[in-house]
Amino acid sequence: MTKLRVHALAVSLDGFATGEGRTTEAPFGHAGPRLMQWFFPTRTFVSMTGHDSEAEGLGTTGVDDAFAAATNVGIGAEIMGRGKFGPQTGPWPDEAWQGWWGEEPPFHSPVVVLTHHPRPDLVLGETTFMFRDASPHEALALATELAGGLDVRLGGGPSVVRAFLEADLVDHLHVVVVPIVLGRGVRLWDGLEGLEERFAIETVASPTGVVHHVFTRAPR
Amino acid sequence: MTKLRVHALAVSLDGFATGEGRTTEAPFGHAGPRLMQWFFPTRTFVSMTGHDSEAEGLGTTGVDDAFAAATNVGIGAEIMGRGKFGPQTGPWPDEAWQGWWGEEPPFHSPVVVLTHHPRPDLVLGETTFMFRDASPHEALALATELAGGLDVRLGGGPSVVRAFLEADLVDHLHVVVVPIVLGRGVRLWDGLEGLEERFAIETVASPTGVVHHVFTRAPR
Numbered sequence: 295m296t297k298l299r300v301h302a303l304a305v306s307l308d309g310f311a312t313g314e315g316r317t318t319e320a321p322f323g324h325a326g327p328r329l330m331q332w333f334f335p336t337r338t339f340v341s342m343t344g345h346d347s348e349a350e351g352l353g354t355t356g357v358d359d360a361f362a363a364a365t366n367v368g369i370g371a372e373i374m375g376r377g378k379f380g381p382q383t384g385p386w387p388d389e390a391w392q393g394w395w396g397e398e399p400p401f402h403s404p405v406v407v408l409t410h411h412p413r414p415d416l417v418l419g420e421t422t423f424m425f426r427d428a429s430p431h432e433a434l435a436l437a438t439e440l441a442g443g444l445d446v447r448l449g450g451g452p453s454v455v456r457a458f459l460e461a462d463l464v465d466h467l468h469v470v471v472v473p474i475v476l477g478r479g480v481r482l483w484d485g486l487e488g489l490e491e492r493f494a495i496e497t498v499a500s501p502t503g504v505v506h507h508v509f510t511r512a513p514r
Numbered sequence: 515m516t517k518l519r520v521h522a523l524a525v526s527l528d529g530f531a532t533g534e535g536r537t538t539e540a541p542f543g544h545a546g547p548r549l550m551q552w553f554f555p556t557r558t559f560v561s562m563t564g565h566d567s568e569a570e571g572l573g574t575t576g577v578d579d580a581f582a583a584a585t586n587v588g589i590g591a592e593i594m595g596r597g598k599f600g601p602q603t604g605p606w607p608d609e610a611w612q613g614w615w616g617e618e619p620p621f622h623s624p625v626v627v628l629t630h631h632p633r634p635d636l637v638l639g640e641t642t643f644m645f646r647d648a649s650p651h652e653a654l655a656l657a658t659e660l661a662g663g664l665d666v667r668l669g670g671g672p673s674v675v676r677a678f679l680e681a682d683l684v685d686h687l688h689v690v691v692v693p694i695v696l697g698r699g700v701r702l703w704d705g706l707e708g709l710e711e712r713f714a715i716e717t718v719a720s721p722t723g724v725v726h727h728v729f730t731r732a733p734r
Contacts, residue, residue: 307710307727308704309527471527471725475708475710481528483529487696490693497725498719504717507693
């Protein structure tokens with residue numbers, strides 16, 4: 295059965311999953327790259343971004359990489375908030391802008407982009423962005439169909455993850471707590487009082503200083 | 515040199531160090547005992563509360579107990595907020611009430627209780643509660659003198675710890691993150707953006723599910 299999975303969602307000690315003041319130049323606002331600094335040295339990330347064979351065998355292979363690698367296993371489609379596609383809000387000012395992800399986005403699957411302002415599907419390499427004004431249940435139904443028997447990844451950002459957690463649609467939630475205090479931005483945990491009652495939680499601290507929490511939903 | 519140390523300050527995943535709705539009957543508000551559940555099974559706690567020899571050798575002795583035991587080593591005085599003494603606010607309705615801690619409080623040292631409403635010192639067993647309207651710097655100067663060359667423990671609550679962190683007076687900060695989402699209460703991290711820049715941070719996850727963070731202040 296298709297599961298809905300959240301992977302590598304990084305939050306600060308004070309629970310912010312993204313910073314304040316997001317722009318095209320600063321997708322994470324004042325947080326900058328700090329929430330993902332644990333991810334960049336991993337073999338998984340290096341091999342995603344490296345050119346040709348030069349990236350082969352490079353990168354760390356410890357617990358951070360194990361979690362990074364799990365992100366892509368068995369995924370057939372993604373659901374993301376509009377903010378993960380681009381910084382715009384309201385009606386699209388320019389449909390020619392093709393998002394933050396370049397000509398070969400790393401999703402390699404259908405991606406349902408949640409927005410109140412639908413626009414035509416956008417095919418970039420192996421990724422198809424589908425812009426839909428849909429509830430969590432509707433988006434999951436569509437993505438499940440697109441995933442063809444594989445799982446669906448819920449790609450964030452935090453407000454979207456929160457909405458799906460509130461609707462109790464998330465089966466697997468991997469949160470990475472980074473030891474920084476951001477002070478402002480968008481919080482992950484707001485409105486989720488008692489979340490732990492619906493999940494088994496496993497926790498491991500990485501030698502790099504981050505803490506991986508895996509929330510596994512009790513079988514339905 | 516005397517250090518100011520915070521130990522075993524437990525917070526939820528969403529950063530609340532105490533719940534909402536504190537009363538005499540519910541010192542932690544709606545959080546109940548959940549933030550300290552990691553602490554109760556430790557040998558350190560069992561031997562603090564056990565009667566005579568029957569508690570000898572009982573209790574867990576893993577990483578949680580190691581951190582629990584470190585709480586009391588080399589401490590000569592404590593500073594605490596009024597809320598850790600009792601739930602009252604404003605002028606003391608009744609000085610006959612002697613706080614939450616019984617006839618032999620577990621501090622065994624002078625304790626500076628920060629309050630805008632001073633009252634006479636209160637001696638209970640080996641503990642002397644001294645009620646002072648003092649700034650963090652003033653309270654630390656007094657407690658340092660009382661500690662007689664040993665360290666001073668900053669006992670909480672979260673608002674008090676925050677004030678001392680803002681004043682950059684804390685040398686050692688042990689925070690325990692408990693995998694629950696409280697949703698409401700008093701937050702520890704508010705107003706402390708960039709705190710990590712002043713500390714080295716070491717993190718370990720306990721098999722019991724909590725995560726211990728040790729913040730060590732760079733030498734002055």
